[in-house]
Amino acid sequence: MTERSCLAIVLAAGEGTRMKSAKPKVLHEVAGLPLVCHAARAAQAAGQADLAIVAGRQSDEVLKAAARVAPSARLYLQHERLGTAHAVLAAREAIAEGHDDILVLFADTPLVEPQDIAFLRSGLADGAAVVVMGFYAADPTGYGRLLTEGDRLVAIREDKDCTQAERAVTFCNGGLMAIAGEHALSLLEAVGNDNAKGEYYLTDIVEVAAARGLAVVATTAEEESVLGVNTGVQLAEAEGVWQARKRREMMLAGVTLVAPETVHFSHDTQIGSDTIVEPNVVFGPGVSVGANVTIHSFSHLEGAIVADHAEIGPFARLRPGARLADKVKVGNFCEVKNADVATGAKINHLSYIGDAKVGAGANIGAGTITCNYDGFLKHLTQIGAGAFVGSNSALVAPVTIADGAYVASGSVITQDVPAGALAFGRARQENKDGLGTKLREKLKAQKEARAAPKG
Numbered sequence: 066m067t068e069r070s071c072l073a074i075v076l077a078a079g080e081g082t083r084m085k086s087a088k089p090k091v092l093h094e095v096a097g098l099p100l101v102c103h104a105a106r107a108a109q110a111a112g113q114a115d116l117a118i119v120a121g122r123q124s125d126e127v128l129k130a131a132a133r134v135a136p137s138a139r140l141y142l143q144h145e146r147l148g149t150a151h152a153v154l155a156a157r158e159a160i161a162e163g164h165d166d167i168l169v170l171f172a173d174t175p176l177v178e179p180q181d182i183a184f185l186r187s188g189l190a191d192g193a194a195v196v197v198m199g200f201y202a203a204d205p206t207g208y209g210r211l212l213t214e215g216d217r218l219v220a221i222r223e224d225k226d227c228t229q230a231e232r233a234v235t236f237c238n239g240g241l242m243a244i245a246g247e248h249a250l251s252l253l254e255a256v257g258n259d260n261a262k263g264e265y266y267l268t269d270i271v272e273v274a275a276a277r278g279l280a281v282v283a284t285t286a287e288e289e290s291v292l293g294v295n296t297g298v299q300l301a302e303a304e305g306v307w308q309a310r311k312r313r314e315m316m317l318a319g320v321t322l323v324a325p326e327t328v329h330f331s332h333d334t335q336i337g338s339d340t341i342v343e344p345n346v347v348f349g350p351g352v353s354v355g356a357n358v359t360i361h362s363f364s365h366l367e368g369a370i371v372a373d374h375a376e377i378g379p380f381a382r383l384r385p386g387a388r389l390a391d392k393v394k395v396g397n398f399c400e401v402k403n404a405d406v407a408t409g410a411k412i413n414h415l416s417y418i419g420d421a422k423v424g425a426g427a428n429i430g431a432g433t434i435t436c437n438y439d440g441f442l443k444h445l446t447q448i449g450a451g452a453f454v455g456s457n458s459a460l461v462a463p464v465t466i467a468d469g470a471y472v473a474s475g476s477v478i479t480q481d482v483p484a485g486a487l488a489f490g491r492a493r494q495e496n497k498d499g500l501g502t503k504l505r506e507k508l509k510a511q512k513e514a515r516a517a518p519k520g
Contacts, residue, residue: 148264
């Protein structure tokens with residue numbers, strides 16, 4: 066089947082009014098990826114060569130989103146909302162190019178698996194003119210029923226139009242469809258709008274094809290795979306299904322999830338084997354974690370690369386551009402952003418390291434911050450290999466702490482520290498005998514005066 070050419074048409078023009086949002090429905094996200102991208106990516110994974118996006122409102126934004134996973138996708142506009150068959154024909158120019166297979170996908174159905182799409186295409190390769198994706202519903206109420214005679218699909222009947230016998234059918238329409246390219250335009254153009262809404266329904270193509278004696282069949286997918294997103298509630302349901310799949314995938318690949326249901330992944334999260342992820346960890350987009358890493362509870366990672374044998378958290382935050390080498394430790398309540406941290410370096414407690422380079426084996430004391438922003442520009446802090454930065458130090462960038470240098474605790478460092486040097490950047494301590502007692506008495510009197518009744 067791989068030699069067959071294919072066009073996937075993703076319908077993304079729906080208004081999504083039930084989302085109660087100014088944002089187009091297909092730009093809402095599951096696992097940090099817009100819905101339209103999930104459909105596009107599934108089609109590509111099943112061997113799709115060309116992609117057409119049919120959009121309406123904010124079409125440029127829809128195409129821009131789809132380009133994240135399909136840079137060569139072409140945009141077609143559905144100016145009027147006249148039904149799903151009408152939407153497919155908005156891509157008439159692409160359909161006319163003569164692909165062997167035409168796939169029709171829905172941008173608001175983000176959980177379709179690549180193998181489900183492959184089954185659709187295999188039906189065309191076996192000689193069918195139309196292949197419909199169906200599923201067996203636990204409760205078919207509201208779904209269109211797939212009516213079959215033997216192996217043939219003869220009609221798709223909307224729930225409200227079903228007879229009593231047809232209403233008992235649990236084989237339902239999943240929406241996705243594959244059409245043989247040689248018949249596609251002819252079948253689509255034959256779909257009429259003689260119905261209560263005056264719309265052109267893609268489902269009618271089944272009866273049109275059957276009436277012409279063409280083979281029409283149905284494939285079967287899991288019910289969750291064809292879950293459509295029309296409301297915020299369904300969006301959350303789709304997120305839950307996606308996360309459950311990803312957790313299972315991770316665990317089967319050798320990742321230990323101590324409390325799987327509490328870990329949140331992004332669409333592109335990568336984690337190596339023998340890594341342990343404790344409860345309540347969030348992976349935002351762009352995270353790659355190596356093998357034998359431990360990520361402690363309540364940590365948040367986004368746009369970060371973590372090498373093997375590192376230890377993160379608890380309560381650590383890795384922001385975009387954080388790049389941690391082997392055996393790095395980033396401890397509790399630490400934040401790292403746009404920083405390269407070399408092998409074996411330690412940032413153990415309550416520190417912020419941003420726009421920095423930290424050398425191998427360096428030790429960053431508790432409460433240390435890199436003061437990287439002057440209100441207009443970001444500046445680089447460089448901390449050399451084996452350097453020691455004492456607790457509660459402020460490193461004012463641009464500044465370099467060279468290899469093996471030592472920064473005394475509580476220092477504010479504004480100048481470079483040479484290799485092997487010891488830097489003090491703090492005021493000299495002075496003790497004033499008895500002044501502490503006098504100050505306490507003064508403050509106590511002020512407090513009592515404020516508390517005394519007036520008048």
